[in-house]
Amino acid sequence: MGAISGQLLSACINGITDGATLFLVAVGLSLIFGVLRVLNVAHGSFYALGAFTAASAWLLIGALRLPPMWIYPALVLSALAVGVAAGPLIERLLLRWTFRIEAASQRENIQLLATYAIFLMLDDAQTLIWGSQPYYSGGALRLLGVTRIQGIGYTNYQLLLVPVAIAVLVGLRALLRGTSAGKFVLAVAEDPEISSALGVPVGRMYTLAFTLGAVLAALGGALASPTTGVSAGIGAHMIVLSFAVVATAGLGQIEGAGVAALAIGIAHAVAVFFLPDLSAVIPYLIMLLVLVFKPHGLFATAPARRI
Amino acid sequence: MKMPTVKWIGAVALLSLLPAWAGAQAARPKALKVAVVTFFSGSGAVVGGPSVNSAKMTIDKINQSGGIDGVPIHAQYIDESGGPTKNVAEFRQLAQKVDVVLGYVSSADCLAVAPVAEQLKVPTILSDCTTNSLFEGHHYKWVFRTQPPASANALAMALYILKLHPHLKTIAGLNQDYAFGHDQWQYFSAAMRALDPGVKVRTALFTKLFSGSYTSQISRLQGERPNLLYSSFWGGDLVAFIQQAQAQGLFGQTQVALSLGTQGGVQGLKALPDGVIVGSEHSYLMHPGKISNPRLAHFVTEYHKRFGKYPVSTYPYTLRRALLALRDGYQRAIKDNGGNWPSDAQFADALEGLKVKTLMGSMLIRRDHQAAYHEMVGESVHTSQYPFAVFNHVITFPASMIMPPPGTSNTGKWIASLKPSLLAKVPAAKSYSH
Numbered sequence: 001m002g003a004i005s006g007q008l009l010s011a012c013i014n015g016i017t018d019g020a021t022l023f024l025v026a027v028g029l030s031l032i033f034g035v036l037r038v039l040n041v042a043h044g045s046f047y048a049l050g051a052f053t054a055a056s057a058w059l060l061i062g063a064l065r066l067p068p069m070w071i072y073p074a075l076v077l078s079a080l081a082v083g084v085a086a087g088p089l090i091e092r093l094l095l096r097w098t099f100r101i102e103a104a105s106q107r108e109n110i111q112l113l114a115t116y117a118i119f120l121m122l123d124d125a126q127t128l129i130w131g132s133q134p135y136y137s138g139g140a141l142r143l144l145g146v147t148r149i150q151g152i153g154y155t156n157y158q159l160l161l162v163p164v165a166i167a168v169l170v171g172l173r174a175l176l177r178g179t180s181a182g183k184f185v186l187a188v189a190e191d192p193e194i195s196s197a198l199g200v201p202v203g204r205m206y207t208l209a210f211t212l213g214a215v216l217a218a219l220g221g222a223l224a225s226p227t228t229g230v231s232a233g234i235g236a237h238m239i240v241l242s243f244a245v246v247a248t249a250g251l252g253q254i255e256g257a258g259v260a261a262l263a264i265g266i267a268h269a270v271a272v273f274f275l276p277d278l279s280a281v282i283p284y285l286i287m288l289l290v291l292v293f294k295p296h297g298l299f300a301t302a303p304a305r306r307i
Numbered sequence: 308m309k310m311p312t313v314k315w316i317g318a319v320a321l322l323s324l325l326p327a328w329a330g331a332q333a334a335r336p337k338a339l340k341v342a343v344v345t346f347f348s349g350s351g352a353v354v355g356g357p358s359v360n361s362a363k364m365t366i367d368k369i370n371q372s373g374g375i376d377g378v379p380i381h382a383q384y385i386d387e388s389g390g391p392t393k394n395v396a397e398f399r400q401l402a403q404k405v406d407v408v409l410g411y412v413s414s415a416d417c418l419a420v421a422p423v424a425e426q427l428k429v430p431t432i433l434s435d436c437t438t439n440s441l442f443e444g445h446h447y448k449w450v451f452r453t454q455p456p457a458s459a460n461a462l463a464m465a466l467y468i469l470k471l472h473p474h475l476k477t478i479a480g481l482n483q484d485y486a487f488g489h490d491q492w493q494y495f496s497a498a499m500r501a502l503d504p505g506v507k508v509r510t511a512l513f514t515k516l517f518s519g520s521y522t523s524q525i526s527r528l529q530g531e532r533p534n535l536l537y538s539s540f541w542g543g544d545l546v547a548f549i550q551q552a553q554a555q556g557l558f559g560q561t562q563v564a565l566s567l568g569t570q571g572g573v574q575g576l577k578a579l580p581d582g583v584i585v586g587s588e589h590s591y592l593m594h595p596g597k598i599s600n601p602r603l604a605h606f607v608t609e610y611h612k613r614f615g616k617y618p619v620s621t622y623p624y625t626l627r628r629a630l631l632a633l634r635d636g637y638q639r640a641i642k643d644n645g646g647n648w649p650s651d652a653q654f655a656d657a658l659e660g661l662k663v664k665t666l667m668g669s670m671l672i673r674r675d676h677q678a679a680y681h682e683m684v685g686e687s688v689h690t691s692q693y694p695f696a697v698f699n700h701v702i703t704f705p706a707s708m709i710m711p712p713p714g715t716s717n718t719g720k721w722i723a724s725l726k727p728s729l730l731a732k733v734p735a736a737k738s739y740s741h
Contacts, residue, residue: 003530010530014523132352134543136574138550146556152529153556158522228519229547232348237518272512272523279523280484280515 010152011269017158019265020165021224025238026245027172027257028216034252035189035209038095039108041115043217044239045122046082050218051234052130053078054225058137071140071226079222083215086122091210094118096203119235127232134231141226161223168216169258176254185209189252244287250297260298335648338381339374341633342401343626344394344410345435346542347386354412354435354542354622357572359384360614361623364606365630375637378648380630387412391419402427406651409629414438414457414487421450430655434629435622438486439494439711439718442677449651451658451676453629457487458494458718459709461539462725463682464566464586465498466709467702468535470733472584475562477507479533481524483544484513491539491566494722501725509533519547525555535562545571549578558583568687569620576619576687576695583687585698587621603666619695628670631663632678671706675713679706685736700736708732 029043057074061067098114101107144156176182187195188205196202220238228234245264249256264283271279278285290298343362346355362382370379385397387410394416401408408424408431411417417436424431424447431450433441437457441450468475478499482488492511499506509531512524528536536557540548549571552558558580568585569576579585610618618624640649640657649657661672671679685698708729711718 007527007530010526011523014526018520018523127348132348133356134352134546136546136550136578138547138554138578141550141554146554148556150530151532151560152526153554154526155522155554157554224520227522227551229543231352231517231519231543233517234519269523273527276510276512280518 006150007273008270009149011273012266013149013154013159014272015266015269016262017154017161017265018269019262020161021220021227022241022245022265023165023258023261024168024220024223025217026242026249026261027169027254028213028220029239029242030246030249030252030254030257031172031216032210032213033246034254035185036091036095036099036206037108038098038111038115039251040213041112041239042090042118042122043115043213043242044235044237045119045126046086046214046217046235047221047224047238048126048230048232048235049082049086049122050079050221051225051228051230052126052135052221053082053218054222055135055137055230056130058140058226059135062139068139068143071137071143075140075222075225076219079215079219082218082222083211086218087211087214088207090118090214091207095210096206099206119239123232123235126235130232132232134229135225136229137226139226155227158227164223165258168219169255172212172254181205181208241283244283246297248287248290248298250294250300253297253299256297256299333648333650333653336378336406338379339407339637340405341380341382342385342405342408342410343382344385344387344397344401344408344416345626346388346412347384348388352542354570355387357616357618357620357622358410358435358626360616361610361618362626362630364610364613365627369630369634375634376641376648380633385410387416391415395419395423398423398429399427402429406430407432407633407654409633410434410626411436414441414490415485417441417452418486421445421447424449428651430651430658432629432632432658434625438490440486440490442675443718444716447676449655451632451655451672451678453632453663453670453672453678453680454625455680455682455706455710456677456718457490457539458711458722459680459682459704459706460566460586461491461494462498462709462722463684463702463704464537464564464584465495465502466704466730466733467586467684468564468584469499469502469730470702471700471736472535472562473503475534476503476505477509477533478535478537479508479510479512479528479531479561481512481514481521481528481536481538481540481548483516483540485516488513488516488539492537493719495537495539495566497719497722498725501723502727502730504727514544517542517544519543521548521551522555525552525557529555529557529560533561535564537564537566539566541567541570543571546575546578549575553578553580567621570622572620572622573616573695576697579687579696581686581688581696583696584684585687586682586684600666606666617693617695624666628663628665628678628680631665632658632661632670632672635663636661673713677710677713679710681706682709700738702734702736704734 025047032040054075057078058071061070098111141155141157146153146155184200185205187200188202192202245260249260267282271282345358346352366380366382398420411433412435414436417433433452435454439456439458480492482492496508564584566586569587636658640654658672663670673679682704685701687696688699689696711721715721
């Protein structure tokens, strides 16, 4: 294999693994927008809370001298705990009232400001709870070993994130299209007023979709925590990247978010190999390029079909 | 009639001298108010925690021994997070409230704050930032820096590598994408080329500050297999990089050199494998005299007792050094002022040419306001004595060998003009058992 093709292969492997985490966060953002029509700026906070909780779980496992392998179920449990605790609370207490604002543009503006305020509050809450020192759980990254391809090491943990992301995508599709609760959610996404008239509990579906979105973001954070340092502010970086994914795919597009996350992950990794100076801006260049030619995103049509 | 006229003239002359006399006789304050600015939040908090711990210890000790000529130091601690604009606004407020400002980690913040300090005439001692451009082509009256510039650290690393590992001919860089990261790489690669024309630069990668994820960069480096990877990562980025590089197996394939390798604190040193080249202008674990130096041993014991942690990184020593300069500067100014409390200008004058005795040797504040101080480079090794890596094969580079001379307007050019014969002057490495 030539040097260039070897580098391309390596870039693709890294890009796919990075894209997997990005997808988990972005798909949650897309789901919330698709159903509630709220552009949730606080989504990055769920990612950060998931990461902090998972990093704390790693420390707890070490302190209690429990088997280190327990970290893997603990990562999932951390995400569930964060999403199930914070999701309904925030949706019911802080966002629900905004749905009663009749004028759409006013409602959207207030929702944007409200979710930004929630983001700021949760950012401060993270510092209050976890302090300002970064947390590291890199040990969990090494536990599963390394796979070497042409002398380059890829941690099995990061490789496993890809099937996890695929499972989430398949599971989400099955949940939305194969269960009655999912079909209710889809109905609400299509038209909340008609759904309500037909007896669908719209409020509960909002809570369900918001909680599911929060769990997905927290799962992204929890699964990413062994691969990075967890410190206050990590949510802001991720929410900006997730917006790029969601805007590229088109708001409310679930499968589209998967494709866009993959494309952005791979493009970023390829840039690291071949155009390193552009690697930081490449996700936004892709978004810009897509929006110039397809203003509603790659997979949405005007008006956007939701979910 | 003549005599009274002469008397009046004399009286007026005496009265006209009064303001000058009063200016030199600043009233002795109840306390010397000092602002200490460093990072308390985000990835930079790795710096602020140990710096402030040590600052508190140092201030307590100075105050317990009578303060500065009877005047205690009152410190307020300010979070540096928020960027240069916020820090300049904060500095303007601090200028109204305090006598001296100390601290600043980020070079961008130092570059923004220095001209404001000059404009407002506030004595300012920069304790951590290292950008060479701070004093290149600038002469400040009110701004001082007790930290050696970035180039000194980079040059010491190059000299160490070429002295002890001359076979490492292909080099790559992984640095943070801002002024400090670019400066470090520029100085290091220029020094390597100047001191050994056979060195080839392969790759220079720069990552967003505090991005925290480097797996793609590490994969690329593993594919290219340079003999040496040089990184000036610090804070949370450094710890995250060490953990990821360790997991992906980079350390076994390429010799890694971390110019600020102690700055990830205990967490970073725990994850650091053996044989990594690490630079630091201060780390007691790097100091061969750590056992024979009772002051240093006492400091380490006290620090560990008070905070439950070892002062392994540079940071516990940087603010301490700035505070010692503050104390010694005031003492010198008081002496020069006939025992009276000095004005701000007299204090600033006293800092010029001041020699400060630190825990690990002496520091000279040069006439250009840059402190001349040594650098150390060693290699990591895990022992049974500590639960983290310590150092061996340590070379202490004297300031005269690695610091750009006063008045240097382009450090890059100065480094490029160095000759391979400089390697012959590098002191021998000290190996010692921990």
